[in-house]
Amino acid sequence: MKAVKIADKVFWIGANVHSEDLFEGIWPIPNGIALNSYVIKANKVAVIELVREWGGASMSFIESLRSLNLTLKDVDFIILNHLEPDHTGFAHILKSLSPKAKFVTTEKGAALLDGFYGIDENIMVVKSGDKVDLGENKSLEFIEIPHVHWPETMASYEEDSKILFSGDAFGAFGVHQGSIFDDQTPEVNKPYWEQEMLRYYANIIAMFSPNVIKAIDALAQFKINAIAPSHGLIWRGKPEVVIKKYSRYANYNKDFAEPEICVVWGSMYGNTEAMLNAILKGIASEGIYIHIHRVPNEEPSFILADAYKSAGLIIGAPTYEYSMFPPMKYLLELLQKKHMWHKKVIYFGSYGWSGGAQKDFNALSEHMNWDIIEQLVFKGHPTVQDLNKGEEIAKKFAQSILEIPSKIKDEDY
Ligand SMILES: Cc1cc2nc3c(=O)[nH]c(=O)nc-3n(C[C@H](O)[C@H](O)[C@H](O)COP(=O)(O)O)c2cc1C
Ligand SMILES: [Fe+2]
Ligand SMILES: [Fe+2]
Structure with a gap:
């Protein structure tokens, strides 16, 4: 796959996976699923979210990096917003292939990184407000949004492009249909994405709705030009409307829907x-x-x-x-x-x-x-x-x- 440019020095390097497997071993994905991964290529190279090996996803990730003249050796930071294996299954491979890379995660994430992959070194533990400077005007700020979906979850915000890398939040089932962007998605296909985002929410996130409300509050201080979740479309058409929609989902189980x-x-x-x-x-x-x-x-x-x-x-x-x-x-x-x-x-x-x-x-x-x-x-x-x-x-x-x-x-x- 060729990397897709999202903003200056910011690229999508994810994979669209078609598989007979059930997602999390339980949820059908007849339309497949996008494992979104991103890279910021500045003085320092930061990869945000990984993929797992699934239907060629890891090869696609490496090829996308290569299309930017990057190899795994060039990676300085591996930002793990959420440790669920759909986003981290490739971490133990990177541990040896990206020797200088630091894994960036929350304190709870560090424990999971050890538990799942035996990785206990080269870890940078961050909390809300911490930043990593990548040079060339690029930086990432971290915001803890626990329990959206796992306890260690955080989001990452790139201030220059004003992109929020939101993890599972705002994610959807379904592979991309010709574009990774909502504003390049035909109107007639929008109900498909609405339904796949709602289904992802109802299947995966619904139980954590109070945490979603807290996360939306915590993110309100950021000016957001685009939301880049770990599944589904990148929302840059009207991100504020998508946030409203998500807030509506989160309130469905507080009151009548x-x-x-x-x-x-x-x-x-x-x-x-x-x-x-x-x-x-x-x-x-x-x-x-x-x-x-x-x-x-x-x-x-x-x-x-x-x-x-x-x-x-x-x-x-x-x-x-x-x-x-x-x-x-x-x-x-x-x-x-x-x-x-x-x-x-x-x-x-x-x-x-x-x-x-x-x-x-x-x-x-x-x-x-x-x-x-x-x-x-x-x-x-x-x-x-x-x-x-x-x-x-x-x-x-x-x-x-x-x-x-x-x-x-x-x-x-
Ligand atoms: C395999 C089987 C087990 C049943 N077990 C019970 C039971 O434990 N108690 C009971 O009152 N009726 C039991 N019934 C009867 C059904 O509840 C009853 O036939 C009902 O009308 C079935 O509704 P349905 O036509 O919508 O399937 C059982 C029926 C079947 C076929
Ligand atoms: Fe998850
Ligand atoms: Fe996920």
């Missing part, structure tokens, strides 16, 4: 599905935005994105061996784990004799600040009365969700 409904359902023999149809009829009559997902047929990764942004959640699943239908139990566990809080919720499901799904639903929905509007539990096939009731409740539910103000409308994309 968007006036949309995410319906997640599973059914073995169609009894729960019969109620699903009545419920859908009820909500559709109100003209609300509905996302519908079936488990286990659909990947939780995509369901989490829609569930996270929806103020309304409807969960339909039957009893299976005295407890919740297993794929739904797993999904509820993920909703709990990812802090998908503050939702208005309906649960419905069929059982055969003594039930059990409802007990699991109640246990799993505890501590999520869910406003549980209704639980419709019925034996075998729902009766006509059951179905009418379901439709009626769903209609009122949709009306109550529509009263929630949209958080998107103020943003100018």
Whole structure:
């Protein structure tokens, strides 16, 4: 790959990876993922974020450096904003191939560098406000943003170009589609990036939303011309709008999210599905935005994105061996784990004799600040009365969700 210039002396040297592997061994990446890495080539050479060997990424990184007449030997600083192996998997190779390079990380990062790669020398430990001067008017300032996503996370700011290297924050799944920049991305492709950024957030970052809010506060003092995350697009069109968008994501689990409904359902023999149809009829009559997902047929990764942004959640699943239908139990566990809080919720499901799904639903929905509007539990096939009731409740539910103000409308994309 050839390096891509971002600003004077600042280049992208990352890799676009297509792989059958799941990201973090759990999240599907049908559109691949960009491992963004950057280099500042001034008197001193600083590499910011690395790649891991994955689908040729490390070779691509070396080739990109070579396109700038740089070799690994020339690297003075390796800035590790975040130690997760998608950005550091190549660190132990650099340790021997870049002998003069210093690894720059936070105190917690230094411990991880030792733990993951046995690297315990040539480390420069930094904290918020510390700077590295690269000469030729280039410097990097570090800002600790712990728990966005791991505890050691920091961001790096280059003052001359006013680029923020933000780590996972503002990142997205998906490979670049012809350009690394948002302002060179066709309008029609923007929803793809919005969805992949939201999915990355819901899958990876959502649990750390209070830390995202703190990080956005800590970064407010910097004038930002471009945000260069470790995945996805470089945001230089309207970075302030992207920050607003991220702040909106971070607030979704503090309050009701968007006036949309995410319906997640599973059914073995169609009894729960019969109620699903009545419920859908009820909500559709109100003209609300509905996302519908079936488990286990659909990947939780995509369901989490829609569930996270929806103020309304409807969960339909039957009893299976005295407890919740297993794929739904797993999904509820993920909703709990990812802090998908503050939702208005309906649960419905069929059982055969003594039930059990409802007990699991109640246990799993505890501590999520869910406003549980209704639980419709019925034996075998729902009766006509059951179905009418379901439709009626769903209609009122949709009306109550529509009263929630949209958080998107103020943003100018
Ligand atoms: C594999 C299996 C396990 C089940 N376990 C229970 C159970 O433990 N308790 C119960 O009340 N019903 C149990 N049922 C009955 C279902 O909950 C019931 O048939 C329900 O109507 C299924 O809804 P569905 O058609 O939406 O799949 C079980 C059914 C199956 C197929
Ligand atoms: Fe990460
Ligand atoms: Fe990452």
